[in-house]
Structure formats: C-alpha cells, structure tokens
Amino acid sequence: MSNDGVSSVSEWWQGAVIYQIYPRSFCDSNGDGVGDLNGITSKLDYVASLGVDGIWVSPFFKSPMHDFGYDVADFRDVDPVFGTLEDFDRLLAKAHSLGLKVVIDQVYSHASMDCEWFQESKKDKNGDKADWFVWADAKPDGSPPNNWQSVFAGPAWTWSAARKQYYLHNFLSEQPDLNLHNPAVQEELLSVARFWLDRGVDGFRLDATNFYMHDPELRDNPPYKNGNAVRPFDMQDQIYNQSHPDIEKFLTRLRTLMDGYGAKFTVAEVGGRRSLEEMAAYTKGNQLLHTAYSFIFLEEEELTVPGIRGAIEDWDRAADSWPSWTFSNHDRRRVVSRWKRSRPAEAFAKAMNALLLSLKGTIFIYQGEELGLPQADVPYDRLVDPEAIKNWPETLGRDGCRTPMPWSCEGAGGGWPAETWLPFDAAHFPLAVNAQEEDPASTLAFTRDLLALRKAHPALVTGEINFLDVPEPVIAFTRTLGNETLLCVFNLGEEQVAWTCPITPQKFLLGIGGVESAHQNRLPVCGGFIASV
Incomplete structure (x- = not known):
C-alpha cells in the first residue's frame, strides 16, 4: 500500500x-x-x-x-x-x-411493492418472508410507529390492511424497505x-x-x-x-x-x-x-x-x-x-x-x-x-x-x-x-x-493532487506521478482576472476558454490551461 x-x-x-x-x-x-x-x-x-x-x-x-x-x-x-x-x-x-x-x-x-418478496411478506406475519421487510405495529392511537419521514415527503410509514401493520419506506410508499438485518x-x-x-x-x-x-x-x-x-x-x-x-x-x-x-x-x-x-x-x-x-x-x-x-x-x-x-x-x-x-x-x-x-x-x-x-x-x-x-x-x-x-x-x-x-x-x-x-x-x-489528454498523461489519471495558494477566483493545482507533474489552472469567476503563475510551466498542453499560452497574464472567463512543469 x-x-x-x-x-x-x-x-x-x-x-x-x-x-x-x-x-x-x-x-x-x-x-x-x-x-x-x-x-x-x-x-x-x-x-x-x-x-x-x-x-x-x-x-x-x-x-x-x-x-x-x-x-x-x-x-x-x-x-x-x-x-x-x-x-x-x-x-x-x-x-x-x-x-x-x-x-x-x-x-x-x-x-417494489410489486416484488414477489413483498407480496409474500405482506400476506403472512408467520411466513418465510415475514421479516424480509420492515414491519411495525401502530401506536395505540393508530399513528405510525415513529416520526421518520420519507425523502419524497410525508411519513416513512404506510399502513397495510392485509397485514395490519405499517411498513417502512424511506422513499416512495411503492418502495418498501428491505430488512437487511435479516x-x-x-x-x-x-x-x-x-x-x-x-x-x-x-x-x-x-x-x-x-x-x-x-x-x-x-x-x-x-x-x-x-x-x-x-x-x-x-x-x-x-x-x-x-x-x-x-x-x-x-x-x-x-x-x-x-x-x-x-x-x-x-x-x-x-x-x-x-x-x-x-x-x-x-x-x-x-x-x-x-x-x-x-x-x-x-x-x-x-x-x-x-x-x-x-x-x-x-x-x-x-x-x-x-x-x-x-x-x-x-x-x-x-x-x-x-x-x-x-x-x-x-x-x-x-x-x-x-x-x-x-x-x-x-x-x-x-x-x-x-x-x-x-x-x-x-x-x-x-x-x-x-x-x-x-x-x-x-x-x-x-x-x-x-x-x-x-x-x-x-x-x-x-x-x-x-x-x-x-x-x-x-x-x-x-x-x-x-x-x-x-x-x-x-x-x-x-x-x-x-x-485523450488524460489517457496520454498518467499523472492526470492516478497522480497526487496538490493545491496552490493563488488568489480567488482562480483555482490551481498540480497532478504528480513519478517524474511527471502537470499544472491545472482554472478561472472560476464571472470576470476576466489578472494571473501570475507561481511556478514555471514548461510545455503548454491544453488551453481552455481561448487561453493560448501558459504564460499569459490574464485569464478570461471560463479560461484556464493544463501544462507540464
């Protein structure tokens, strides 16, 4: 490792x-x-x-x-x-x-509630698949077992008249939760x-x-x-x-x-x-x-x-x-x-x-x-x-x-x-x-x-990433693997910005947003580059 x-x-x-x-x-x-x-x-x-x-x-x-x-x-x-x-x-x-x-x-x-597993689980509290889903009794007042809410809005519990219990669904009521504790x-x-x-x-x-x-x-x-x-x-x-x-x-x-x-x-x-x-x-x-x-x-x-x-x-x-x-x-x-x-x-x-x-x-x-x-x-x-x-x-x-x-x-x-x-x-x-x-x-x-550039440069695939401390809204980082180090620079702002590179690029590999050189002193909106250093 x-x-x-x-x-x-x-x-x-x-x-x-x-x-x-x-x-x-x-x-x-x-x-x-x-x-x-x-x-x-x-x-x-x-x-x-x-x-x-x-x-x-x-x-x-x-x-x-x-x-x-x-x-x-x-x-x-x-x-x-x-x-x-x-x-x-x-x-x-x-x-x-x-x-x-x-x-x-x-x-x-x-x-799915249409899944054969759920259909079997729903019909019989004592069957082979009775505990394949999450079932619980109602509270004495008939309300759900607890306060859990579903991602898609509303309680995470739906009543089953067939089983006379609530079943859990963290998403839609049509998506009953499997009981992976089983x-x-x-x-x-x-x-x-x-x-x-x-x-x-x-x-x-x-x-x-x-x-x-x-x-x-x-x-x-x-x-x-x-x-x-x-x-x-x-x-x-x-x-x-x-x-x-x-x-x-x-x-x-x-x-x-x-x-x-x-x-x-x-x-x-x-x-x-x-x-x-x-x-x-x-x-x-x-x-x-x-x-x-x-x-x-x-x-x-x-x-x-x-x-x-x-x-x-x-x-x-x-x-x-x-x-x-x-x-x-x-x-x-x-x-x-x-x-x-x-x-x-x-x-x-x-x-x-x-x-x-x-x-x-x-x-x-x-x-x-x-x-x-x-x-x-x-x-x-x-x-x-x-x-x-x-x-x-x-x-x-x-x-x-x-x-x-x-x-x-x-x-x-x-x-x-x-x-x-x-x-x-x-x-x-x-x-x-x-x-x-x-x-x-x-x-x-x-x-x-x-x-194609990523495939041609292993540093972009599995190299380490290290961020440079440069003024926002520019983000700059290097990707390094073995003897290869690439510099990646991006203007994330909504206006053109002044730019001075803190390390010296050697070979310009790719321009972004109209950038034609790793040495230019301004980066346009959406501008940036990838270069070897």
Whole structure:
C-alpha cells in the first residue's frame, strides 16, 4: 500500500472515466419513445469514441416504474420496456469488444411493492418472508410507529390492511424497505449480485447505500434546524432511519463475494449530512467498497474555489481510500444550469468538463455532459417524476436532467422515432450529437481532446493532487506521478482576472476558454490551461 491508502499498482477503476447512461433517455431502438438496451448497444461505438473507460447503466430491471426503475420488482430480469436478458448480454459483449467496462446499478435498500418478496411478506406475519421487510405495529392511537419521514415527503410509514401493520419506506410508499438485518435477505441480495457477476458485469454502483439498515428499536429522529427545508425529511436529523453500523458488515460480505470474481468494482452512492464520514467508513481498508461518491458537487448551488478545493481536501483528510467525483447525474440539475450564472454556456460547459477530468479520482460523466446540455425545461403537464409532482413548484424535480439524448438536430424528434416519454427541450437541438460531430470547436470535440489528454498523461489519471495558494477566483493545482507533474489552472469567476503563475510551466498542453499560452497574464472567463512543469 502507498501512503495514500491505495495499491501502488493501479486497478482499472482508479482514475477511470465512466459514462453514465440513463436507459429510458439514451436511445430508442423500437420506436416507442422510451430508450432501451438495444438502443444503448447501437450507440456504444459513439461512447467508445469519447475515450471513456466504461459505462454505468442505471436500472433496467423489471419494475412498475413508480420511480422509473429504482423500484425493482424482479432483481434478476429486464423490464420488457428495455428488452430482454439476451439484449443485455449482447450489450455486455459489444461493450467488452470495444474495451468498455460495464457497471450496473444494484438497489439493495428497497424493492417494489410489486416484488414477489413483498407480496409474500405482506400476506403472512408467520411466513418465510415475514421479516424480509420492515414491519411495525401502530401506536395505540393508530399513528405510525415513529416520526421518520420519507425523502419524497410525508411519513416513512404506510399502513397495510392485509397485514395490519405499517411498513417502512424511506422513499416512495411503492418502495418498501428491505430488512437487511435479516440474514436471509442478505443471502438473497448476494445471490442477486452473483447472478449479474456470472453474466460478466464489471462492477456495481450501489444505490442509497447508507439506507441499507435502520435502528431496530425504531427510535424517533431528533429535530434538525433547517431554515431552507422544503420537505419534512429535511427537518430531522437522520440518525435512526439509516446509517446503522452493521451496514459495514454487509458490505464486507459483498466485497468478499466480488473479490472471488477478479477485478470487479464497487462504488457507493452516499447522501446526507454525514456523507463524508460514511463514505470514509464504507471504503476503509481492503475489505469494504472500492470508492464512493456523494452529492457534494451535485447539491452545491455555486461554483467556488473553497467548494471545489474543500471537497477534495476534506476527502483526503477523512478517507484512506480512492475518491469518485461527478458534477451531474440523473438526480440533480445539470451543471451548466446550476453553476453557469452569467458565464457563456458553451465555454462554461467546456471548462467544467476540463475541471472534472483534471481531478484526482474515478470520474463519472453523465450522458449529455459531453455536449454541454443545460437542464431541460419540462412543463408541469409533462412531469412524471414523483418528487417533482409532490413538491411542485418549490422543487423542480429530476425530469429536466432526464430528457432524451439529442442525437440529431434535424426534424422534430431529436433522432428519436416517436413522441418521447419526456419532451425534448428546443434548446437541446442545436447541441445534438450530429451537429457537434461536424464542428471541430464543439464541446463534444473538446471533451474528446480532454479524454485523450488524460489517457496520454498518467499523472492526470492516478497522480497526487496538490493545491496552490493563488488568489480567488482562480483555482490551481498540480497532478504528480513519478517524474511527471502537470499544472491545472482554472478561472472560476464571472470576470476576466489578472494571473501570475507561481511556478514555471514548461510545455503548454491544453488551453481552455481561448487561453493560448501558459504564460499569459490574464485569464478570461471560463479560461484556464493544463501544462507540464
């Protein structure tokens, strides 16, 4: 082990760039307006041409789609809207033939109310699956067992007339929480993992990892002062409904299983106020997960030097493991809309891709970020996201980052053959793939150049990161591996700034935002560079 807590020999995922695909919105192969597995397969040559190392495919499992795949009814099958298991096998084979790793979601904190496990659990308090979910009696007055609130607003408990008890759901009422305190549930989930590993997947992204286990005593959560709270969930300190210490024991079992399959990869999604502490706990040593990412960049409303630098340095202080970073995903507003402010959109999109791809860690790029897509505007009557509908208009939900990928700027369909499950935003058509493929100055072309540069310089992949103390709003850091040191400089402000380099660059490698030299004394808005020193 090296002094940064990772193996001195890099694993494939250390410094890898993984492209996130949201299946419903990536590519439609059969004309029903919903993306599918065969659509993904048809576009894998495009994905490989970007220069990424792998793909993360969001859930495609059988589901009633109350939460669009994160409510799983059958953990070992493909939902017909996406295709078949054979279609997935073809996707996997094609990806591997192109040198792409395939990471898929695993949702272990909850299932769908349509899942056979829940149906059995609901009907019989004494059956084989009676304790596969979290059940509790009502209080004497008929109210829920405690004060826990769901992420999507409202109590985290729903009454079942069939069982005459409440069941726990940290998310939608259609997503009952699995009881991972039950060894039989753990065995079943490990069997699910084995099913997909046997098919040849290269790793798992573990959804809502810190929600895997709750306090068995069902104690009330204490209040939490939050002047910006939109949901009751935000008014509690989530001590007891999640983050139980025994989560680590289950993760150890999962890691042991995966290690038996060779070079597999695990990344945890961890949100909440204690995310840094929990990510460090879930990735410590060599018996738990490989890495984790939080919502720290996804939930930041402003782009600042302390925000970027603080997140990186906080991880290095707290965790003895490899970090992961992303600026956008299927759950949060796209970075161009969230952080742009007065900056020019195209230049800002390029700068953010350059900044992200310069950081130390495993990098996740959400589909469309290579095009610089802004958040789509989805009218209320076309919303489908349950979070958006419940909390409208205070929160705009997730639909705006999930609209279909624009493959073509020609015609009304964006390259899709039918009316789509979410509408296209007209602002996305000029940014379509076919338009940017023809433009050597496009965000797409620039992102390909970035990824090629990253591959050509190992210091950008696995090198150490060290920040320089330079005046804000400039952020500057070095990436060092062996004898190679690269200097990365970015103007994060909304105005041009004066700049004096504190170290002498040797070779100019990449200009950002019109910068043509590492020695110029002013950095334009969205300007920066990467140079060797």
